Amino acid sequence: MYKNNNIFASDLALARKWYGDKRNISGVPLILHVQDAAKSLQRNYKDIAEINSEHFRTLYLAALGHDLFEDTAVKKSEVEKYWGKEVVNLITLLTNMKGDADFTEYIKVLSKSKEEVRLVKLVDIISNLNNSLNTFKDLDKSWVASFWIPLLDQYNEKLLPVPWKKYNNLANSLTLEIKSKIVLLKEKMSSVNV
Secondary structure, eight states: OOOOTTTTHHHHHHHHHHHTTOBOTTSOBHHHHHHHHHHHHHHHHTTOTTSOHHHHHHHHHHHHHTTHHHHOOOOHHHHHHHHOHHHHHHHHHHOOTTGGGOOHHHHHHHHTSOHHHHHHHHHHHHHHHHHHHHTGGGSOHHHIIIIIHHHHHHIIIIITTSOOSSSHHHHHHHHHHHHHHHHHHHHHHHTOOO
16 A cells, blocks of 8 residues: 555646646646545545555546546656556546536446546545535536536446446545535535525
8 A cells, every 4th residue: 555645746746837827727736636536536535555556546646637538738758758558548537528518328338338438537526525515605506507417417327337446445435425425515506596
């Protein structure tokens, strides 16, 4: 297991460089979102022995880089130079080529993807939920009602129930966290008139 809390300092510096000043829809810097996703993987990984240290590094880097090809101009060849082909492949599989316009096909592809891709997607969803809950007062509530909640419902119906073989314990832990945070977000939305 990876015990070092300061893991991958040079990788984090690269991610900061690649994401630059890019921000998500709520104004949070993307680097904070991807760090939160990677930390969620690390936090849940600590107590579960389903992943060896080297494989964890690959998953951690994929979590750190999961928005690179959607939201930055960084070249795959540059990411591969530093993080390797397997990480680039995972990031590519996590990239929604149609953007926010259409998630139906993306979720269908994700639900059939290998477990490593789905695992990183789970921590991405957790990070987005964390962001939504932490910045709720500043969020566009009509966006939450018309886009985010329906997307979470699709994830809940079509992605979360997909069975796991390799990472069952870790995936179950992450799935429970997602489901509880969806409930919290819906509770917050229930007191808002949209």
